[in-house]
Amino acid sequence: MTQPTPSLDQVLPPILARHGNDPTRLVQILRDAQDQLEYLAPDTVTALARALNIPRTRVESCVEFYAFLHDQPRGRFRILFSDNITDRMLGNQALFEHMLKRFHLAPGQVSEDGLVSVGLTSCTGMCDQGPALLINNMPITRLTPRRVDEICDLVQSGLPLADWPSHYFKVEDNIRRAEVLLGSGFRSGDALRAALARGPEAMLAELKRSNLRGRGGAGFTTGVKWELCRKARADIRYIVCNADEGEPGTFKDRVLLQSFAERVFEGMALAGFTVGARQGLLYLRAEYQYMMPHLLAVLERMRAAGLLGRAILGQVDFDFDIDIHLGAGAYVCGEETALIESLEGKAGRPRIRPPFPVTSGYLGKPTVVNNVETLCKATEIALHGGAWYEAQGTKQSTGTKILSVAGDCERPGLYEFPFGVHVSEVLAECGARNAIAVQVSGASGMCLSPEEFGRRIAFEDVPTAGAFMIFGPGRDMFEMALNFADFFAHESCGFCAPCRIGTGLVQKMMHKIAAGQGTRYEVNEMLRLRELMRTTAHCGLGQTAGNAVFDTLQKFRPAYDRRLQDTDFIPAIDLEAALARARAMAGRDDADAHLGAQA
Amino acid sequence: MSEIPNSFTLDGQLVPFEPGQTILQAALAAGHYIPHLCSSPELKPHGSCKLCTVVVNGRHGSACTAHAMPGQDVQSDTPDLNGKRRLQVQMLFVEGNHFCPGCEKSGNCKLQAVAYDLEMLNPHFPHFFPQRPVDASHPDILLDRNRCIMCEQCVEASRDIDGKEVFGLAGRGLASHLVVNSPSGLLGDSALEAGDKAANICPVGAIVHKRVGYAKPIGARDYDTLGIRAQARAAAEGEGP
Numbered sequence: 001m002t003q004p005t006p007s008l009d010q011v012l013p014p015i016l017a018r019h020g021n022d023p024t025r026l027v028q029i030l031r032d033a034q035d036q037l038e039y040l041a042p043d044t045v046t047a048l049a050r051a052l053n054i055p056r057t058r059v060e061s062c063v064e065f066y067a068f069l070h071d072q073p074r075g076r077f078r079i080l081f082s083d084n085i086t087d088r089m090l091g092n093q094a095l096f097e098h099m100l101k102r103f104h105l106a107p108g109q110v111s112e113d114g115l116v117s118v119g120l121t122s123c124t125g126m127c128d129q130g131p132a133l134l135i136n137n138m139p140i141t142r143l144t145p146r147r148v149d150e151i152c153d154l155v156q157s158g159l160p161l162a163d164w165p166s167h168y169f170k171v172e173d174n175i176r177r178a179e180v181l182l183g184s185g186f187r188s189g190d191a192l193r194a195a196l197a198r199g200p201e202a203m204l205a206e207l208k209r210s211n212l213r214g215r216g217g218a219g220f221t222t223g224v225k226w227e228l229c230r231k232a233r234a235d236i237r238y239i240v241c242n243a244d245e246g247e248p249g250t251f252k253d254r255v256l257l258q259s260f261a262e263r264v265f266e267g268m269a270l271a272g273f274t275v276g277a278r279q280g281l282l283y284l285r286a287e288y289q290y291m292m293p294h295l296l297a298v299l300e301r302m303r304a305a306g307l308l309g310r311a312i313l314g315q316v317d318f319d320f321d322i323d324i325h326l327g328a329g330a331y332v333c334g335e336e337t338a339l340i341e342s343l344e345g346k347a348g349r350p351r352i353r354p355p356f357p358v359t360s361g362y363l364g365k366p367t368v369v370n371n372v373e374t375l376c377k378a379t380e381i382a383l384h385g386g387a388w389y390e391a392q393g394t395k396q397s398t399g400t401k402i403l404s405v406a407g408d409c410e411r412p413g414l415y416e417f418p419f420g421v422h423v424s425e426v427l428a429e430c431g432a433r434n435a436i437a438v439q440v441s442g443a444s445g446m447c448l449s450p451e452e453f454g455r456r457i458a459f460e461d462v463p464t465a466g467a468f469m470i471f472g473p474g475r476d477m478f479e480m481a482l483n484f485a486d487f488f489a490h491e492s493c494g495f496c497a498p499c500r501i502g503t504g505l506v507q508k509m510m511h512k513i514a515a516g517q518g519t520r521y522e523v524n525e526m527l528r529l530r531e532l533m534r535t536t537a538h539c540g541l542g543q544t545a546g547n548a549v550f551d552t553l554q555k556f557r558p559a560y561d562r563r564l565q566d567t568d569f570i571p572a573i574d575l576e577a578a579l580a581r582a583r584a585m586a587g588r589d590d591a592d593a594h595l596g597a598q599a
Numbered sequence: 600m601s602e603i604p605n606s607f608t609l610d611g612q613l614v615p616f617e618p619g620q621t622i623l624q625a626a627l628a629a630g631h632y633i634p635h636l637c638s639s640p641e642l643k644p645h646g647s648c649k650l651c652t653v654v655v656n657g658r659h660g661s662a663c664t665a666h667a668m669p670g671q672d673v674q675s676d677t678p679d680l681n682g683k684r685r686l687q688v689q690m691l692f693v694e695g696n697h698f699c700p701g702c703e704k705s706g707n708c709k710l711q712a713v714a715y716d717l718e719m720l721n722p723h724f725p726h727f728f729p730q731r732p733v734d735a736s737h738p739d740i741l742l743d744r745n746r747c748i749m750c751e752q753c754v755e756a757s758r759d760i761d762g763k764e765v766f767g768l769a770g771r772g773l774a775s776h777l778v779v780n781s782p783s784g785l786l787g788d789s790a791l792e793a794g795d796k797a798a799n800i801c802p803v804g805a806i807v808h809k810r811v812g813y814a815k816p817i818g819a820r821d822y823d824t825l826g827i828r829a830q831a832r833a834a835a836e837g838e839g840p
Contacts, residue, residue, distance in 0.1 A: 046782045057767025057780040064769040064778075330771070347769075352646050352664045494749065494768075494775030496647050501690040504773045505724055525724075532683050535659040536652040572725035 008047050011036045016051050023052045024363070026062055026345030027328055030069055039070040058346070065347035065493075067121065067329030068137070068286045075110045075117040077155045082132045084123035084248045085439075085483040086406045086469055092131035095148050096120065102152045116155050122331060122487055123248035124287045127406035127469070128174045128413045136161050137289045140168050169290065173255045174413025177429060179400045180392070181260075181376055182416045188262040189307050191379035192269055196315055198382075200274045204230065207274070207378065209386025211398045216242060216334070216371035217441060217465035218540075219397075222378065225368055228358040230275040232366035237277035239268050240362060240369045244285045244339055246331040247442035248487060249467030252402040253372040255414055257284075257291055260376060261298040265322055267375025269308060270382055271368055272320040280322040281362065283339050286329045295324055331491035335539050336369040337361075338493065349495040350539040373402060373466070393419030397458035401466070405430045408472030415468075417457065424453040432470045437477055437556065442467040443484040444544035447477070447551035477556035478514070478563065481548045485510040488545040499542025502533045506549060512572065513563050521569045523553060523560060607671035616667035623651050623662040626675070630835035632828040633675050634684050634713050636691075636802055637750035638663040642759065648691075648750055650684055650713065685717040692722040694773065696729065696745035697803075703812050704804030706820025710748060712827035731776065736787030739809055740798050742777070747805040749775050757797035765791045777805070 015032045019025040029048065034040055040063050049056040063069045081087070081096045096107075099118050103111055108119040126132035129141040133151075138161060140151065147168075154164055175182050195203045208223030229237055241264065245253040256264055268280040284291070299322055302308045312318045330348045332338045337351035340362050361367025370378075377399055381389050393399050397419035403426060406412045410431030417426065427435055438448045440457070441464035448455065448462070455462050471477065489507035494500045506529055509522040530546025537543045553560060576595045583593050606615045607622070609631055616625035621644055626633050637648040644664045651662040654674040662675065674680065691697075691710060699705045731744035749768060754777075757765040765786075769778040781788035791798055798806060817823070825833065 042782075042784070055764040055767065055780045056782065056784075057764065057769070057778045060778050060784075061767045061769040064774075065771050347771075352644065489772060492772040494770065494772045496649050497687060497691060497694075497749070498649050500749070500772055500775065501694045504694075504727065505690065508725070528686065532686055536649040536683060536687070538646065538649065 006036060008037075008044060012044075012047055012051065016048075021052060022345075023054045023058075024343075024345045026052065026054075026059065027066070027342055028325060028345075030059070030062060030066075031326055031328060034069060038076070039073050041071070045071075061347045062345070065330065066286075066327075069328050073110055073114060075115055077116040077161070078134075078136055079116065079118045079151075079155075080121035080124075080134045081119070082122075082124035082126060082130060082134070083120040083483070084127060084130075085480045086127040086249060087123075087131045088479070088483060089407060089471075089475070090131045092143070095131055095143050095145065098145060099148050099152060102149070103155075115158070121287075121329070122246065122491065123250075125245055125251040125254045125285075126171065127249055127251055127404065129172055130406075134287065137286065138169050139171055139287070139290055141171060171254075171258070171290075172413075173259055174411075175255065176405070176411050176413040177415040177417065179416040179418065180380060181373075181400060181402065182414065186260070186263050186379070188266065188302070189305065189313065191263075191266050191382040192273070192307060192313060195270050195273055195382040196313055196318070200230070200276070203270070203274045203382065206381055206386035210381045210389035211386075211396075212374065212377050212381060212389065213397065213459060214371055215373035215377065215401070215465065217247075217444075217463065219459040219463055222370065222374055225358055225370075226271060226275050228356075229277075229366045229368045232359045234366045236279075236363075236365045237275055238362045238365055238367040239271045239275070239277045239280040240336075240339070240343065240357075240367055241268050241280065241282045241372060241375055242334065242336065242339055242369055243288065243372050244283050244327050244334045245288070245372070246285055246334045246491075247444065247465055247467055248484070249404060249406055249439065249442045249469045250465060251404045251406075252414055252466045254288060254291075256372050256376060256402075257288065257295065261295055262302065263376050263379055264372055265299065265302055266307065267370075267378045268322055269312065269320045270378050271370065271375065273312075273318055275366075275368055277368070278319050278321070280320060281343055282322060282324045283333070283343060284324055284326050285333075286327045289326055292324065292326070299324075330493070331487075332493045332539070332541050335541060338539070339369065340367065347493075349493050350541075371465075394456070394458050394460070396460045401457060401464070403457070403464070403468045404466045405468045405470065407470035408432060408435065408475065409470050419458045420456050422453070423448060423455055423457065423462065426457070426468060427453065427470065430470070432472065434473050435470050436473055436475060437471040437480075439469040439471070439480065439548070440464045440467065442469075443487050443548060444540065445547070447480075447548060447555060449555040476559055477552045478559035481552040482510045482514055484548040488541070492541065492545070496536075496538035496542060498533050499537040499539075499545060502529045502537070502542065503545050505529055506546060508572075510549065512570075513560065516563060517565065517570050517574065518560075518563060519565050519567055519569055523564070527553065604669050605667075606669065607667055607673055609673045610676045614667075614673075620667050621663055622653065622655070622665050622667050622671070622673055625667045626662065626673075627831055628835060630832045631675075632716075632831040633662050634716060634827075635663055636709055636713060636748065637752065639752055639756075639800065639802075641796070641800070642752060642755045645751060645755065648687070648748070650687055652680065652683065654680065681717060684713075685719050686723075688714045688717055688719050689721075689723040691748050692719075693724040693726045694729070695747060696726075696731070702746065702804045703807050704746070706815075706817055706823050708804060708822075709802035709827065712822040715822070716826055716828050727773065729773070734779065734786045735809075736785040737789075737791060737809075738787065739793040740786060740791060741807050741809055742779070742786050743805055743807070744776055745805075746803050747777055748803055749777075750802060752800045752802060753777070753797045753806055756800045757791070757795065760796040763790045763795065763797070765789045765795070765797055 213219040333348040338348035342348040635651040646664040734742040
C-alpha cells in the first residue's frame, strides 16, 4: 500500500535545480523536499546543507523553526485542527477529540501504520466558516460530527487526497458588505495604465495626498514608505506583499487573494513602477498553500496580457514580475523583518530596526513591504486620485477598511466600511445581538466591552488589521485570554528573552488559574510580566502578547475571580497530583497512598 | 539639551560619544555601567537579552543597538528599569537549569554577576526544569545546554571571528536551543578548537573547557572581589579618555 520512499539522490537534485541551488530559497526547497519525502530526516538536512554550501545548523534552524516543517514522520495524512478561539466557540474541541478517538491516537501522535496524525494548529483564517482543519495543507471548513466521520472514513480508505470529492475543499468568500474595494468592478490593467499616464512622481504625489495608511495594523503612511524606498540609493529595489495573514481572526487577505488577485498583483506592479522596482515577492502563509495554483494561473494570465514581465503595457523601461514564496507556519513572519528573513531562506526572527526595510530589506536592498489590502487600495488611488480617496473615512484614517467578522453573529464574513464606523454599527449589520465583548485586531489587539461599542474603527481610536471577533451572552472571556496565551507561547520566536520566557510564564499561570489553583498572586504577576514584555520585547509580537490578558483582567474581572482561590498563594506544584505516578507504579490507590483530605 | 555636540545625558550625567557608537558602547567607555548579557565589545550588537533596555527620550529601546545621538535624554539607573532587569534575570534563571554551587563557571559567570548587581535574592518564578542534552563529545570542550541563555555570542563569534559557523540557534520560543554544525550534531565532530573565540566567549557555563575544573578557587574568581559594575568602571578608567 505504501510506496517506498524515494531516495535522496533522486529527489533532491531536481528540487535544487528548480531553485537554482540558491540558499536564499531554502524554505521553499525544504517545503518541496518534504512534499516528496514526507519529512526532513537528518540525512536530508545534511545533504541539503552540503548541496547549498551552507552550515548544517542553518538548515536545522529552519526545519525546527517552522511549524509546518517536520523532522519526524507525520503520517501520510496530516490533519491539523485550527484552534483559534472562534473555532473553539464553534465546538472544534469535541470534533478533535472525536477524531482522535476514531483513530485511537493522542494529539500529535502518528498512527502505527504511518497513515495519519491529528494535531492542533494556530488560526487557519477560516473563522467565518469554522470549525476548520487542514489535511495535508488543504482546508476543510464547516466541520460537523458527520463531516468528521466522513473524513475519517476517507482517510482509512487510503484514497489519495487529490481524489477526494472537491466539495470538501470549498472555501466561501462570504462578502457581506461591499464598498469601493469589494463592490466595484475592476478592469485588469486600468490602474496600471492610469499610473503610467501619470508617471511615478505624480503617482507618488497622489498617494501622499490620499493619506493611505498601511492595512496590516501599524498604519504607517504608504506614500512616505514608497517615497523613502524610491529615494534610497540602490541599484535594485523590491516590492514585497505581506500575505502572511496569521493574526487569529483575520481572513480578509484570503478573500482578496482568492477573488481579487489581479488587483493585488496590479497593486504590486504599481508599487514597482512608482518606486523603481523590477521584482515583486508575494509571501503567502503556509495555511493558504491551496491557493497556489490559482495565483500562479493569474500571474500567467497577467504576463500574457502584458501586465507583468518585460515592457509592461508597452512602456519600454518598465519591467516587473512577481514570484510567490510560501511560508511554513510561523505567525511572527507577519512582522516585516521576520518575513524578509524567511524570504531569504532563514528562520523568521525579526531583525534589529533601524535600518528599516525601505533602506535595507530583502537581500539588503531597499524594500517596500505592504499588506495585501494596502496594495489593493493603491490601485483605487491610481484609478481615482488622492483627493477622491481622501474624501472617504476620517481625516486621519482615510478610505474604507475590510473587517473580518467572526464569532457570535448571524452573518460572519467580510464587511467593508469607511473608516470611522462605530463598533455598534458593525454589530448591528452582521446580526450580533447582546454581544458582551468584541476582540478587535486579533490576539494582539484590543478587547472592547459593551460600554465601548460607541468607539470607532480608525487608527486614531480603535486601530485594526481587520479581525473583529464577537462574543455573545454567556461567553467566558477567560477562555479567550487562555487561548491567546497558548497562542503567543507557541508563536514566540525565541529570539528575545522577555517574550520567550514571558509568554511561557503567562501561559503557565493562565493554566494554573484555569485549573482552579490560581490566586490574586498570579494575576499580579501576569500584569507585571505584561508590562515587561510591552516595554522590552524585541518586536510587536512580544510587545502585544500580554494585551488580551491585560484587557480581560480590566474589563472581565469576574471571569478570573470565580476561578481564583481565596488565599494569598498556592504553590505551583500539586503534591497530591505529583504522587500519582508513584501510586500507579506501586499499584495502590488506598487512603494511605494519598496525602489525605485537602484543605 | 546638551550644548556640547556628540554627547547625550545618561541619568542626568553628560556622556560623550564617537559617531557610530551605540548608547551602551558610549556609556561603558565613559565608565557608566548598564547591565547587559548578550552584548560583547568584540561582536556586532545583537539585542536579544534586552537587559540593557533604557528609556531614550521617553521611549524604551535597547542601549546595545540604539545609536547615540546628540542631546538624547537616556534613563537607565531608575527603580522601574532596575526592577524590570531583576525580573528578566529571574526569568533567565528559571528558564534553564542554573545550579550555581555546582557550576564550574560560578564566580566567573556574567549571569550570576548581573544577578548580584541587581540584588536578585531568589529566582521568584516556578522553574521550567527543561530537559536539555549535555554534549561531552569534544575532547577539550563541554557543551552544557542546561546553562545556555540563548545570547548567541558563540554563534556570532564562530561565524564572524573564527570563520567557522560551528553554532546555530534552532527551534522556537522556549524550545530554542543551540545546535552544532556537524553531520552528527555533536561538538566532537565539529570544527571547534579550544582556542577558538567561540570556545571562550560564553558568558555563562554553557561552553566550558574540560580538565580545568576549579583551577582557580572560589573566592579568587573574576567577580568574587569586584562586582561587575565596579569592574566596568575600572576598565573604563584603565583605558582612560
